[in-house]
Amino acid sequence: MEKETKKKQEENEEPVEHEHKPRVITVPGEVLVSGPGYLPGEGTRREGQDIVSSKFGVIEKNDKLIKVIPLSGAYIPRIGNNVIGEVTDVTFNGWIVDIASPQAAFLPASECFGFINKRDLTEYYTFGDNIVTKIKAIKSRGVDLTMKDRALRKLEGGMIIHINPTRVPRIIGRAGSMINTIKDETGCSIVVGQNGIVWIKGTNVENELLAKEAIEMIVEKPFVEGLTEKVKEFLSSKVKKPKKAEEKKEEKEEKKESKEEE
Amino acid sequence: MAHKREDGREFDETRKIEAKVGVIKNADGSAMFSFGDSIAIAAVYGPRELYPQHLKKPEKGLLRCYYDMLSFSVTERKRPGPSRRSSEISFVTTKALEPVLNLDAFPNTVVDVYIMILQANASTRCAGINAASLALANAGLEMTELVSAVSIGKIEDAIVADLTKDEEDYKITKDGKKIKAATDIPVAVLSRSGKISLLQLDGKIKPQELQEAVALAKKVCAKITEIQKNALKKVKES
Amino acid sequence: MEVSNLTKKRIEELLKKETRFDKRKPLEYRDIVIETGISKNAEGSARVKIGDTEVLAGVKLDVMEPFTDTPENGALIVTAELLPMSSPKFESGPPSIQAIELARIIDRGIRESEFIDLKKLCLREGELVWAVYIDIYPMNDDGNLIDAAAMAVVAAIKTAVFPEIKEDKVQYGKFTNKKLPLNEMPVTVTCYLVDDTFILDPVVAEEEAAKCRVSIAATFDKDEFIHALQKSGEEALTEKEIETVLSIALKEGKKLHAKILAQLKK
Numbered sequence: 001m002e003k004e005t006k007k008k009q010e011e012n013e014e015p016v017e018h019e020h021k022p023r024v025i026t027v028p029g030e031v032l033v034s035g036p037g038y039l040p041g042e043g044t045r046r047e048g049q050d051i052v053s054s055k056f057g058v059i060e061k062n063d064k065l066i067k068v069i070p071l072s073g074a075y076i077p078r079i080g081n082n083v084i085g086e087v088t089d090v091t092f093n094g095w096i097v098d099i100a101s102p103q104a105a106f107l108p109a110s111e112c113f114g115f116i117n118k119r120d121l122t123e124y125y126t127f128g129d130n131i132v133t134k135i136k137a138i139k140s141r142g143v144d145l146t147m148k149d150r151a152l153r154k155l156e157g158g159m160i161i162h163i164n165p166t167r168v169p170r171i172i173g174r175a176g177s178m179i180n181t182i183k184d185e186t187g188c189s190i191v192v193g194q195n196g197i198v199w200i201k202g203t204n205v206e207n208e209l210l211a212k213e214a215i216e217m218i219v220e221k222p223f224v225e226g227l228t229e230k231v232k233e234f235l236s237s238k239v240k241k242p243k244k245a246e247e248k249k250e251e252k253e254e255k256k257e258s259k260e261e262e
Numbered sequence: 263m264a265h266k267r268e269d270g271r272e273f274d275e276t277r278k279i280e281a282k283v284g285v286i287k288n289a290d291g292s293a294m295f296s297f298g299d300s301i302a303i304a305a306v307y308g309p310r311e312l313y314p315q316h317l318k319k320p321e322k323g324l325l326r327c328y329y330d331m332l333s334f335s336v337t338e339r340k341r342p343g344p345s346r347r348s349s350e351i352s353f354v355t356t357k358a359l360e361p362v363l364n365l366d367a368f369p370n371t372v373v374d375v376y377i378m379i380l381q382a383n384a385s386t387r388c389a390g391i392n393a394a395s396l397a398l399a400n401a402g403l404e405m406t407e408l409v410s411a412v413s414i415g416k417i418e419d420a421i422v423a424d425l426t427k428d429e430e431d432y433k434i435t436k437d438g439k440k441i442k443a444a445t446d447i448p449v450a451v452l453s454r455s456g457k458i459s460l461l462q463l464d465g466k467i468k469p470q471e472l473q474e475a476v477a478l479a480k481k482v483c484a485k486i487t488e489i490q491k492n493a494l495k496k497v498k499e500s
Numbered sequence: 501m502e503v504s505n506l507t508k509k510r511i512e513e514l515l516k517k518e519t520r521f522d523k524r525k526p527l528e529y530r531d532i533v534i535e536t537g538i539s540k541n542a543e544g545s546a547r548v549k550i551g552d553t554e555v556l557a558g559v560k561l562d563v564m565e566p567f568t569d570t571p572e573n574g575a576l577i578v579t580a581e582l583l584p585m586s587s588p589k590f591e592s593g594p595p596s597i598q599a600i601e602l603a604r605i606i607d608r609g610i611r612e613s614e615f616i617d618l619k620k621l622c623l624r625e626g627e628l629v630w631a632v633y634i635d636i637y638p639m640n641d642d643g644n645l646i647d648a649a650a651m652a653v654v655a656a657i658k659t660a661v662f663p664e665i666k667e668d669k670v671q672y673g674k675f676t677n678k679k680l681p682l683n684e685m686p687v688t689v690t691c692y693l694v695d696d697t698f699i700l701d702p703v704v705a706e707e708e709a710a711k712c713r714v715s716i717a718a719t720f721d722k723d724e725f726i727h728a729l730q731k732s733g734e735e736a737l738t739e740k741e742i743e744t745v746l747s748i749a750l751k752e753g754k755k756l757h758a759k760i761l762a763q764l765k766k
Contacts, residue, residue, distance in 0.1 A: 025495045028362070028399055029407025029454040043404075052454070054364070054406065056399040056494055071497070073402020074290060074309055076367065086501060100501045102309035102323075102371040128505045140320060140369045160504035166402065197501070205514055209521060286640050287552050288587050299540060303639070305585035328584070328592055333635040334542035334558025337672035342581050342635065343594070376585035376592075378637075380556070381539045 023223050025071075026053040032066055043068030075101045075165040075195040077135050077143045082151070084160065084193035087129045090121050097133065097145060100162070100195050104142040107133060111146040130155040130199065132191050151191075158189070158201025161212055163219050165196030170222040171215055178218065178228050185235035186211040210238055268428060274478060276412065276424035279486065281392070281493035283400045291401025293493065295393035297412075297424050299383035304393035306401040308373035309365065317372075323365030324372045327356040329390050331379040351387045352377075358391050358411065358450040358460035364404040373403065384427040385413040391450050391460065396490055400497070408490050410483035411450035411460060414475040416467050418442065421474050423482045447472070449479035453487040456480060508709040512695040520699070520706070527752055529701040534651060534763040536659040543675065544660025548652040550701060552642035554586075557652035558635050559660040559680075562670055566622070566629040574621020574629040578607035580636035580649065587641035601732065602646060603636065606653055606688070608728035609717030610634070613686035616657060620681035628668060632657075632680070643703040646715050650688035651760060658685065658764060684719040686727055687757045689749040691716075693735060698748055711735035714742075716749035720757045724750055 026032060030053045032044060040046045043055040044066055053059075057070040077083075077099070085097035085105060094108040109121060125131060131154050137144040146152075163171070171192055172179045183190050188202035188211045198215060202208040214231050224230065271277070277298025286292035289305035296302065309323050317324060329351040333340045344352075355377065365373065375397065377390040388411035395409040415425040417432050425446060433443040445465025452459055458476065467475070514520055524530070530551030539545040544559035566573060580603035582590045590596075595603075610616060621630040634656070636649045657680060664674040691698045692710040702710060712733035718726045726746070731737065737745075 025497075027408060027491050027494045028405035029452075030491070045406075052406075054404045055402060057402070070402040072291065072400060086504060098501050102311065102368050104311060130504050130506055155506065157506065157509075159507045159510040161507075162501065199506075205510055205517075208510065212521075286554075286585060287642065288640050289585060292585075303585070307584070307588055310588075332539065332556065332558060332637055333579075333633070334539055334545060334560045337541050339560035339562065339633055339635075342579055374584070376583065378583065378585060381541060 041067035081194035084197035293396030302389035312372035323368035407454035451483040546655035612727035
């Protein structure tokens, strides 16, 4: 049972962490593979016998599917994505939100929980507010947002940083391993928007800045092997934590052991 | 009279080419490309929201290219601001790059490409197109292939690649009348299909010589494509 | 997307502890790199990088009839173009007020300090003088364009040479090795007020958190003189704050002066 769910998780996450395979970069127009054996996935197209790259990115082969994962580029909104946005305008029936994507995004008042007063929408979200919101629909005129889901909320305190959206899967890591490491080591709450906007809030600014540094490290060198461990090492060497109850317990046990050895 | 090139290059030889990607941090994609002394920088922003409203295309995104030169990039200072020449080059550059871009996924948006010539010694529009093609790929846009461009010239009877300013200005006058002058032919080639997306000419040339020029352009552009590819592949991490 | 209000608050909090996101002190500059001769057709040119901010400046010379009110002076014309390629904030089109202000701030620093000795640019009084065109182009804006531009301009001027001239016509492409007639080099320091702390050399996020800025151009060779000053921004300043700004600008300007000269000697 465990093996099956793990495989499913791997398929749904992008990109898969091939930590031991060399990464091959391709450019638009390059032939990736010839012949009928493969199916053209994201970032590729079929031209006659060839599967050709349509993007600048890393080649990824999964069974019969060949994809090109982009190394850069604007955030492409997808339905169901959680993103962090900034309210830039308030209209009579909702808010215009900047989600750092090519098209404008709109949050209708009807898509908010516990909403009562229709007269002054600025009482709920106003200009400059940062919110975690979800993409509900994508139309040609723009993106529709919703707040109707757990974890969606207005953000208070902390800081916001912008990263290359193509790095988001790496920041999150397999089953959240990377982001959880950063959260645990720095004691910060962190929300990573699929649009590359990240919110960090800690007990003090210094820990927030450490989390920021760790995230920037990953953005700079996403393909380094054993990155999760390296990030953990970096953070634990820098974070000054007050001794937790667990650590005190460990110390006691160590003293006990050494006494026994004597 | 057999023509020999002043700098000793072969007829099909370009000047030293340098290409580098990711030179402007704020941009979504950027690149530098140079033919010898002619240096171009391109930066791409987009897809992003398009203003004014009336330019918005409901079926796909718009590509806008802006070519200009630093005022001190040329021997005689160029006044800042768009000239008719830079407007035309902006226009043909857009047409040279449009065929490879797929902006269907981004209706009502724009991809802005800014090209600046830092130092000019002819072939600047070709250097600009090469830089722009790299910058567009670097920006993660969907492209069928890369675009590579080179200027071809006819000087006397020779068909040569990558003109310098001296070669472009080459002329022989007798009694104040111009008898011979170079013909300048900028060409842009799509890297996979081999189709021509930019073709301009000014001078005096026979049809079969023009065919020769285009054939030489294709041959030289294939080499330029390899250099562009290597520049992109060097960007592994950031 | 603009800098979040949340981030701005954090910037202000850190400044109260006299530190910044990149661990610099409030009055500390990022790494400065100055290259000259970066564009061969120019009579003088320079590229300055302060952190990720990059600005190019070029000097072109021409001859012209002098202005009627100064028949024995050469001309100085400074322009700046805030290239859209350098920042998502800049739009293409005619120069914005920001571009005009930048050019005029730099112009005053050069002109009032008499860095270029305009009298020595006279070829024939009332008839022919040299005109010095200085053009400024940011290539990447990560804050503090003014100081970076000012550095690029003085570096370009210091290394500029006259072109050859024959029968009153400039022979472009042919350079002499005669440098421009120069006096003391001015240094520009711009102070930014974030909350109630003055900082120098802000990155973009800090610039957006700032409510006021003051640029000061000064010379330091023999004595300290202020030649140009410009206050900009929404917030108004007290006299005490102006005093603080002056003392910061003169103290840090002197250090910057030494840094610039050291880089140009390389």
